[in-house]
Amino acid sequence: MGVMARAWDWLADGANWSGEAGVWHRLGEHVYVSGIALAVACAVALPVGLWLGHVGKGGALAVNVSNAGRAVPVFAVLALFMVSPLRSAGYLPTIAALVLFAVPPLLTNAYVGMREVDRSVVEAARGMGMSGRQLFLRVELPLARPLVMTGLRSAAVQVVATATIAAMVGQGGLGRIITAGFNTYNTPQVVAGAVLVALLALVVEGALVAADRLLPGAPSR
């Protein structure tokens, strides 16, 4: 495992962490791009998914959007953006591509979560005279929460993981450490970059699980 040891040495070297191409700068870019993409995707997908689930329509749409999302290569979408006028728009191409890929899991999970709420519970709430709004906020949403959170977690991990590909078309983020290592045949650096991205994905997943537990109204499990 000589490579692993040398990758560790690379990570332990302070010089690799500072500067424009250093780990801190790349980490900042990565978190910034992923954070905005995830926030935008949530703002778009969650209201639509939850509402479709509430009214019980558009199931085919939610599932098909999700399936179509798998067929489209992120790399190709990013590449298309990079040869379009968006090229000079800074992080916009990366963020747009990531939003496109975070929407399907969020949408599907929000929809399925709302639909899987026990129909008899919904009927009972209606019988108690709850309005559609009350039903949505006080019955369906809390019960759908675990599945919606699962969607959010998988979308977040996917976004962090996919943001790496931005480096292949010359954008920033932790992927740059990997591609720079590839270009200079510096395998330890490549491995070190890969470890950093995997760690970030795990940290994000852990943070979201913790946030879910700490937020008010967490289901007791």
Place this chain on the structure above:
Amino acid sequence: MAGQGCLVANDWICWEYVTSRSRELTDATVEHVWITAVSVLVGVAVAVPLALLARRGRRWAAPVLGLTTLLYTIPSLAMFSLLLPFFGLSAALVVTGLVLYSLTILVRNVLAGLEAVPEDVREAARGMGYGPGRLLWQVELPLALPALLAGVRIATVSTVALTTVGSIVGKGGLGNLIAPAVNSSFKAQVLTASVLCVLLALVADLLLLAAQRLLTPWTRPGRRAAGAAVKAKGA
């Protein structure tokens, strides 16, 4: 719309590009198809034993499902780089990475299919003198086939898309055409290769759907098994 000179004008849609580089496009597509096919086939060959293992009880299910899910969270670029010290710059590297990704979907679907086999069917087969091996081959696996094939379809479609990232080590099929075209801002090449990639995913999905219908004619009227597989995917 695609007259002479569209290569010079750097148009998005350029028939001249398709005809003049047909050789390059065909080679890339062929590479893309075989990398995808090998990855999915190896993925199935690895996933079935893993699913059988996971079925033996909670002691095995937790690590098998946990590990395959964890694999899915590793970024594709990072996955290919982590495998680099073991395989070097080769197609085996890309195939191994893609197999590891397909496992998440395949293991879950095979497991869901096997678990959906009714217990009384098993009992009946045992009563007829089927041993464990024959029970698996002639009863359980055929009944799990709809869920298995549903998993293969999802895995194939996402593998076709992921293969493009293999261009980082020069084995990305159509991705090999996309990567250099970004640097030179060659619009027709990026668009053509991307569209071919999506078409490939669609064609593969339709072919597998046809195969699924041929192989599992009993699911057509009720379609209950397909529903079960969709649920397994969502979980």
